[in-house]
Each structure stands twice: as C-alpha cells, then as structure tokens.
Amino acid sequence: MSQHRILTQQETGSGTRFEVYEIAHLTRVLERRGGDYELVQAYTPAGRRQVKISLEGGGALLEPGALQYAHGNLRVAVQQQEQGGFLARAVRSAGTGESAFATRYEGYGEVWTEPTAKHFLIASMEGPGDALLLDDRAFYACESSIQLKTHTHRSVSGVLSGNGLVQPRLEGRGVFVVESPVPAEEVEAVEIGGGRELIVDGDLLLMYSASLQVELRPLVRGLRNAARSGEGLVYVLRGEGVAWLTPTARGLFSSP
Known part of the structure; x- marks a missing residue:
C-alpha cells in the first residue's frame, strides 16, 4: 500500500492550485514497547x-508526456510555444531541448503527472515585466496567465554547446513549476550585479533572470588554452539579476 504526502503547494489568484506530492510505501516493523513487541505501521518515502x-475555472500548461491522469470537466488542447524563428523549431524537432508544444488544461478538475525521481520547485512571477530563462529540460508546468516562449542564443559558441541553444522563456504573472535534479533546499540563488559576472557550467544552471546578458564560450580564449583548462563551454552572465544553480547535482551523475 502507498500514500501521497504533500511536500509543498501554492495557490494562484484564479483558484488554480499546484501541489507536489511524495509517494510513500506502507511498511510494518516490530517495535519493543515495555516488555512486549508490537507491530507498527509506518510510511517510507x-x-x-x-x-x-x-x-477551479482557470487554466494551466503542462509539459507534453508528463500526464498520468486527469478527471473533471476539463478542456484539453495543444498549444504551440511562441518560437524564436525557424532555427528554434528545427532544433526542437530534432529532440535536443524542450518540446515546441505544451498541453493546455482549462475548466474544473484535477491533473496528476507521472511519478519521477526528480524534484519539483514551485515559484511565482510578479509580472508584467518579469521574465525568466530556464534550462532546456527544466520547464514542467505553469499557470496559463504566464506566456511560455522560447529564446534562441545567437552566438557561435552557443550553437556548438548543445546546452541551451534554445531555452524556455517565461513572462508575465503567475505560478510555475520547474523540474530539478536536486531538492529546493539545495538550489543556490546567486545575485549578479555591481559589475560582477558569474561563470558557470551550463549543466548546473537551472534558471536565471532574462534581464541578464549571457555569453556561451570556452572558459579560456584560444583552442590551445581551452584544451589545457580541462573545461568545455561555460555560461558567462553579466548585468543585474539572479541565477539559480544546482551545485550538488554534479555528484548525482559522476562515477564513484
């Protein structure tokens, strides 16, 4: 037997509610209480x-393929993201980033997504000038009041990197959900400003303010120096804004 335990939730102004649940299995263990043993039930994540x-009358966008089931009085449609040109559409159709489409749900009811080992972060945007760029694997869901677009990095280094040539862009006001390799408490928010810049491996960059200027390039200029540095292409962020990083994610994928 299993149950769902709520981890976090957030309700929107339109009555739409986003909740993240953890699945737990029922286990039975013997515990000594006094001189006797008693069978005790417990739930293990x-x-x-x-x-x-x-x-409740509102709408939400969901990443294609994420649905487990939905019930209620719902209208479902496929919505194409606003594209950044032919290149963006071509890259997405090749399967190197997010889908060019999202599934739109409207009406009254519940939508449940497929269980996954990844983590979810629920956040909100204040709009109307608020905008974020997400890692090309991070977008999961959002309130329909948010505009879901794509952003194309037009630099040679960006084209070669494969790490965000085209990224999801969120604009406006509302609640959104991103998929993360690490839990919320391990996500680090880095404020950028005052002439300082942030240099980071793109695999650790979960999302960042769209107001930031971004360059995708080798860590060290020149082919020989780049080879000696042992680093590939990195993101260099300048301007005023915030970047959210997942510095503990690297250990999840590295060999012991």
Missing part, C-alpha cells in the same frame, strides 16, 4: 514525486 494541478 519511495523516492518518487508527482505534481497535482487543481483547476
């Missing part, structure tokens, strides 16, 4: 999480 979206 299964290491999988899923998102529940409750709609």
